[in-house]
Amino acid sequence: MSNLYIELTNFTEWLLGLVAALLDWTKLGFLSDFGDWLQTAPVVDFVSTLLVAVIFLITAMMFGLCFIWQERKTLGRFMDRRGTQVGFLGFFQNFADGIKVILKEHIVPKDSDHLLFELAIFAYLASTFMLFGCIPYSDNFYVIDVDLAVLLGIAIFAFGPFSILIGGWSSNNKFTLIGGMRAAAQLIALEIPLLLCIVSVAVLTGDLSFVGVVTWQEENIWLIVPLCIGALTFFIAAIGESERIPFDLPEAEAELVEGWATEYGDVRWGLQMASDYFRAYILCGLFTMLFLGGWAGPEFIWAEAWYLSKTFIVFFFFIWVRAATVRIRTDQILKLGWRRLLPLAVVNLLIAVALKVAGVF
Amino acid sequence: MPSDEMWINMGPQHPFNHGLWNLRVKLKGETITQAEPIIGYLHRGWEKMVENRTYSQIVPLADRLCYGSSLSWNHLYCLTAEKLFGIEAPERAKYIRVAVLELQRITSHLTWLMAVGTDLGSYTIMTWSIRERELFLDLLCKLSGARMTYNYCRIGGVRNDFPENYERDVNRTLDEFERRLRDLESLMDENEPFLMRTVGIGKMDGKTAMNLGLTGPIMRASGVDMDLRRLDPYEVYEDMKFEICTHTDGDVYARYRVRMDEMRESMKIVRQAMAEAPSGPIRVKAPRCPPKGNAVCHVEDPRGESLMYMVSDGTERPYRLKVRSPNFVNLSASPPMLLGFKISDVPAIMGVMDMCIGETDR
Amino acid sequence: MSQVIVYDSPDRSVEDVTNDIRSKFPSVEVLKVAPRRMHLRAPREVFLDLCKFMKDDLSFEHNSCVTPVDYMDHFTVVYHISSWTNHIMAEVQVDLPRDDPTVDSITPLWGGANWHEREAYDLMGVVFKGHPDLRRIMLPEEFRFHPLRKDFTVGRRV
Numbered sequence: 001m002s003n004l005y006i007e008l009t010n011f012t013e014w015l016l017g018l019v020a021a022l023l024d025w026t027k028l029g030f031l032s033d034f035g036d037w038l039q040t041a042p043v044v045d046f047v048s049t050l051l052v053a054v055i056f057l058i059t060a061m062m063f064g065l066c067f068i069w070q071e072r073k074t075l076g077r078f079m080d081r082r083g084t085q086v087g088f089l090g091f092f093q094n095f096a097d098g099i100k101v102i103l104k105e106h107i108v109p110k111d112s113d114h115l116l117f118e119l120a121i122f123a124y125l126a127s128t129f130m131l132f133g134c135i136p137y138s139d140n141f142y143v144i145d146v147d148l149a150v151l152l153g154i155a156i157f158a159f160g161p162f163s164i165l166i167g168g169w170s171s172n173n174k175f176t177l178i179g180g181m182r183a184a185a186q187l188i189a190l191e192i193p194l195l196l197c198i199v200s201v202a203v204l205t206g207d208l209s210f211v212g213v214v215t216w217q218e219e220n221i222w223l224i225v226p227l228c229i230g231a232l233t234f235f236i237a238a239i240g241e242s243e244r245i246p247f248d249l250p251e252a253e254a255e256l257v258e259g260w261a262t263e264y265g266d267v268r269w270g271l272q273m274a275s276d277y278f279r280a281y282i283l284c285g286l287f288t289m290l291f292l293g294g295w296a297g298p299e300f301i302w303a304e305a306w307y308l309s310k311t312f313i314v315f316f317f318f319i320w321v322r323a324a325t326v327r328i329r330t331d332q333i334l335k336l337g338w339r340r341l342l343p344l345a346v347v348n349l350l351i352a353v354a355l356k357v358a359g360v361f
Numbered sequence: 362m363p364s365d366e367m368w369i370n371m372g373p374q375h376p377f378n379h380g381l382w383n384l385r386v387k388l389k390g391e392t393i394t395q396a397e398p399i400i401g402y403l404h405r406g407w408e409k410m411v412e413n414r415t416y417s418q419i420v421p422l423a424d425r426l427c428y429g430s431s432l433s434w435n436h437l438y439c440l441t442a443e444k445l446f447g448i449e450a451p452e453r454a455k456y457i458r459v460a461v462l463e464l465q466r467i468t469s470h471l472t473w474l475m476a477v478g479t480d481l482g483s484y485t486i487m488t489w490s491i492r493e494r495e496l497f498l499d500l501l502c503k504l505s506g507a508r509m510t511y512n513y514c515r516i517g518g519v520r521n522d523f524p525e526n527y528e529r530d531v532n533r534t535l536d537e538f539e540r541r542l543r544d545l546e547s548l549m550d551e552n553e554p555f556l557m558r559t560v561g562i563g564k565m566d567g568k569t570a571m572n573l574g575l576t577g578p579i580m581r582a583s584g585v586d587m588d589l590r591r592l593d594p595y596e597v598y599e600d601m602k603f604e605i606c607t608h609t610d611g612d613v614y615a616r617y618r619v620r621m622d623e624m625r626e627s628m629k630i631v632r633q634a635m636a637e638a639p640s641g642p643i644r645v646k647a648p649r650c651p652p653k654g655n656a657v658c659h660v661e662d663p664r665g666e667s668l669m670y671m672v673s674d675g676t677e678r679p680y681r682l683k684v685r686s687p688n689f690v691n692l693s694a695s696p697p698m699l700l701g702f703k704i705s706d707v708p709a710i711m712g713v714m715d716m717c718i719g720e721t722d723r
Numbered sequence: 724m725s726q727v728i729v730y731d732s733p734d735r736s737v738e739d740v741t742n743d744i745r746s747k748f749p750s751v752e753v754l755k756v757a758p759r760r761m762h763l764r765a766p767r768e769v770f771l772d773l774c775k776f777m778k779d780d781l782s783f784e785h786n787s788c789v790t791p792v793d794y795m796d797h798f799t800v801v802y803h804i805s806s807w808t809n810h811i812m813a814e815v816q817v818d819l820p821r822d823d824p825t826v827d828s829i830t831p832l833w834g835g836a837n838w839h840e841r842e843a844y845d846l847m848g849v850v851f852k853g854h855p856d857l858r859r860i861m862l863p864e865e866f867r868f869h870p871l872r873k874d875f876t877v878g879r880r881v
Contacts, residue, residue: 079488174369178391178704245482246554254377254480254708325554327482329705330391332557401861408846409871567728571784574835585807586729592810593759607727657803657814659787670790670801685788685803685839693838722861 004141005052012048013039053133056143060132063308064278065094070312071277071319078323101270109263113170120167121268127159128275128282135285136210138295138303149209150198153286154191157241160279161187164250168260179259182330183243183250189337190240190247196345197234200227200352201290204361214294220361224291230348231291233341235314238287239321240333242280246325247333254327284314365389369704373402377708379476380718382692384707391703396696400689400722407723408682415677416442416516416651424510426684427720430469430663431510432501434720436462437660439514440595441669444656446516446647454518455596456638461504461513462596463627463634464531467538468497469663470620470627473715474545477617480712481558486548493541496534503527518644528635535628546621559614563698563710566611573694576687577665578623579714582608582615589661600637601630616713650677662687664715686720733810737761740781740809748773754816761813770817771827774804778832782808786833789840791824791847793873798824800849804833819849828854846871 020035037043069084069091076083084090108114134153136142146152161184168180201223202208205216217223224231240247251259261272288294288310295303328336355361372383381402387395407426411419423438424431436458443450450458471494478486498508503524505511513520549555565575570583580587588605590598606622608615653675659668665687672681691714698710741756750769754762765773777783787803798819805812817826828851830837840851841860848869851857859866868875 075484079485080492081488174367248482249705252482252705254482254712255371255704257376323485324548325483325552326478326486326558327705328554328557329703331703401863404861406870572834574786574833576785584727586727586731587807592730592807593812609727655801657812659803659812666787668788668803670788670803672792681790681792683788683790683792683801689838689842690835694834 004055005048008048008051008055009044012044012051016044016047052143056132057129059137060135060278060281061274063311064274064281066312067277067281067315068094068274070315071322074316074319075323078320098270102267104266106266106268109172112172112263116166116170117263120163120170121264121272123163124160124167125271125275127156127163128278130156131279131282135282135289137307139211139214141304142211145209145211147207147209149211150202150213150286150290151208153282154195154198157279157282158187158191164260167264171260171263173263175256175258176260176262179250179252179256179262182256183260185330186240186243186247186249186333186337189334190237190341193233193337193341193345194237194241196342196349197227197230197237198290200230200345200349203349203352203356210289210294214289214296217293218296222291222293222296226355226361227291227348227352229344229351231287233344233348234287234291235317237337237341238283239318240337242283242318243276244280244318245322246328248327249330249333252327280315280318281311284311284318287314366394371707372399377480377711379716380721382716382718382721384695384711386699386704386707388704391705393699393702393704393707396699398692398695400692400718403718403722405723408684411679411682413678415649416647416679419679419682420515421510421512424512425719426686426723427717428509429472429715429717430465432465432513433462433469433660433662433667435511436514437658437662437667437669439516440660441656441658441671442516442651443647444658445654445671445673446651448517448645448647450518451642451645452597452639453522453641454643456634457519457523457643458514459596459598459601460531460631460634460638461501461519463630464497464500466627466663467624467631468494468501469715470624471497473620473663473713476715477709477712480708481555483555486545489541489545489548493538493545496538500527500531500534503530515644515647517647518642520644522643531631531635535631539625539628542621542624549617556614558706558709559617559713560610560612562613562702562706563616563713564610564612565694565698569697570611570694573697574690575665575694576690577662578606578619579616579691580665581606582619583611584609589659589666593659595658595660597634598630601633603627603630603633613709613713620713650675659685664688664717665691667720684720684723686723688714688717688721692716692721730807730810733808734782735809737809737811740806740811743781744773744776747776759810759812761811762816763813764816764818767817767819767826770815771829773815774802774829774832777804777806777813782806783811783813784808786829786836786839787812789829789836789843791843791849791871793847793871795821795873797821798847798849800826800843802829824849825852826850827852828857830854845869848872 016038020039023031023035073083073090084093086093086096108117131153133143134149164183165180168176201213205213207213207216243250251261261269264272288307292310295307297306366387366389368385368387370383370385372378373381383399385397385399386393411422419438423434426434471490474490475487501511502508505513565583567583567585570580571585584607586605586607591605603626606619606626608619651673653673655672657670659666667687668685670683671679674680737756741753741761744751745753748769750766751773752764754764783804783806785805787805790801792799798821800817802815803812819826828840830840838860840854843849844857845859845861846869
């Protein structure tokens with residue numbers, strides 16, 4: 001399979017050529033000129049980029065929904081029950097839920113800051129959807145491949161806590177305020193170990209684009225072997241970043257009702273809920289890409305399938321952790337982040353530097 | 362009030378309080394500096410209501426005091442009424458009652474464990490203990506025909522004898538449960554996050570606990586060997602061999618341990634009572650109206666000391682019936698446990714208390 | 724690790740404890756003595772002193788319950804006070820006139836009586852002197868009745 005972008009450019013050129021031919025057939029001067037304009041390079045480029053984006057959004061959302069399904073079924077098995085039974089193997093539960101939240105009424109609390117209340121949730125969702133674009137599925141199937149793709153992804157990720165804080169504050173509710181504060185404190189405490197792990201990957205591979213990192217791993221070794229400490233640190237920090245049990249304090253339902261999202265209803269809440277899984281999906285993707293060799297694997301199935309199956313396996317471990325543990329406290333998370341994960345990440349960085357200096361890789 | 366402090370109403374509708382009640386906490390940052398439980402949202406006027414019911418009409422009403430351990434309330438009412446009427450249940454009925462009460466205690470403790478699981482954020486604990494509880498609900502359903510509100514005890518005995526092969530079923534269930542209880546314990550005792558959430562939280566020493574009137578597992582976890590089954594034996598608990606489970610730490614983990622151990626001891630008592638039950642009648646006839654006077658009885662509920670004080674004026678309706686609910690007092694003693702801990706600890710501390718608002722508000 | 728406080732066998736017998744009370748408080752009437760039970764009736768003047776004596780010298784550690792009963796012509800407040808050390812539950816009855824249902828609060832002695840006394844005040848209107856926080860507990864603050872009193876009726880069935 002050749003590059004997705006090139007394929008779509010060819011398709012767009014053909015499509016626009018067809019449209020131009022149709023317009024030409026009308027024998028109207030201005031329409032023919034319009035048809036010629038449609039075939040110019042900027043328009044073709046724009047339309048094909050748009051198509052890539054739409055395809056990516058839909059596929060990523062579908063896989064995000066598959067994650068929800070996977071969690072429901074796997075968690076069910078851990079708990080000695082069957083999980084959802086709606087439709088074929090429970091696949092339609094997500095659609096039922098989606099229809100339900102779409103039909104709900106949109107309620108804005110009377111004393112909230114209306115503008116920020118409406119904007120914050122969309123900022124959060126937008127940052128999640130932007131992340132989809134940063135993650136390639138294979139060296140042919142991606143949206144962008146800039147040199148600093150990893151950093152770009154993490155930078156967009158860091159936008160999340162900001163919108164959570166704004167959303168929690170603007171709801172004018174004590175529970176959402178505490179939830180927002182917790183989210184900010186927790187995500188910052190866990191982001192630094194996360195970034196240090198990524199730095200160690202960059203030190204070894206000498207590259208910050210996903211394609212480069214994966215190509216390096218294909219040629220040398222999966223990074224989970226030399227950087228096992230870093231992989232563990234990244235895994236724990238990733239659970240915290242995706243706000244899942246045991247680190248789901250921003251929305252700890254036992255004490256904070258629904259955390260920072262308490263006042264959100266209707267489809268906004270539904271997308272926020274799904275967005276947690278999208279973020280978990282992205283973090284699993286990052287883990288696969290950075291430590292498990294991304295789409296590298298024997299070529300009897302597609303590279304994309306390798307990538308996705310690894311992602312689902314990583315998420316299985318996320319679910320396992322959730323099924324086995326209880327929620328821990330804010331101060332304990334911060335302690336864990338600063339006192340345990342940060343030193344581990346530094347040690348991991350030192351190992352990476354030592355390996356590089358010694359010339360092992 | 363300084364701007365870094367705020368009052369938070371955790372309730373009456375809040376995921377952590379099982380039932381309708383309100384915990385007002387004053388937070389400084391996330392630390393609790395003041396706490397005030399507010400109850401009364403489920404006050405049904407039970408004590409006034411029963412003054413207009415005949416004695417036998419109150420038996421099913423006593424069930425409704427707490428759906429989690431309805432049999433122990435049912436039994437307490439019948440025991441107090443028997444005292445007031447001056448009759449005594451036959452020997453076999455006493456053994457049956459002890460066995461069934463201990464089954465009820467296990468059920469109640471499993472319900473409690475389920476609530477603790479959700480409060481601490483582990484739905485695995487919840488579903489597992491619900492699954493275990495179902496075994497005992499099946500047993501009690503077979504015995505009495507109901508899953509929750511059994512209406513099983515009668516003034517002067519019990520309603521019916523054990524059904525066919527009941528002892529075999531109970532023993533099978535207990536064997537199975539013993540195995541599963543080990544699984545359940547390993548899910549929590551070997552779980553570092555669970556220990557992080559429970560050890561050293563909500564501490565209370567024995568002297569304070571005694572002064573504040575705490576009873577039941579919470580009291581025993583503070584290092585006081587207080588159990589009415591031993592201190593003031595009723596029915597045939599005198600003849601039963603069992604340990605009273607205590608713990609000295611007085612924190613949330615100790616309270617959890619005490620209840621888990623108690624389930625084991627309850628199983629022992631059930632086996633003994635089933636094996637030693639003599640044959641004979643299960644019920645004596647009770648008169649319609651008791652003599653003038655009053656009677657008091659207190660028993661060891663799964664949650665602590667529950668007491669009923671009954672005054673009769675010689676008519677067919679009680680003149681006054683007062684219920685002492687263990688949770689009512691335990692809840693009043695909760696603010697000292699909460700002070701200085703984080704808001705995240707509130708579900709842990711209040712969760713192990715086994716809140717039941719039905720009996721607290723009456 | 725502190726030690727477990729164990730109450731395996733009673734230290735003193737009921738008769739022994741009752742005799743102590745009889746000799747110290749002649750005005751206290753002993754209604755009945757049974758195994759592990761002791762029924763007393765105390766005038767409200769000496770009630771608080773009796774409780775102090777019971778708590779400090781006779782090791783009654785636990786207040787089980789406070790029950791107000793409305794006998795139409797007078798109120799009786801029944802206290803159930805337990806001694807784990809001696810395995811006794813004492814029942815102390817205090818009669819109060821109907822127009823002045825006031826009695827000393829025992830909350831300073833046994834903190835466990837706190838909510839019981841609040842409930843007695845709320846539902847029966849008995850006033851406890853010296854209670855730290857005597858407010859309504861079950862019913863709303865603005866409620867004007869004490870519904871457990873016998874003269875409070877709401878129709879045939881409640």
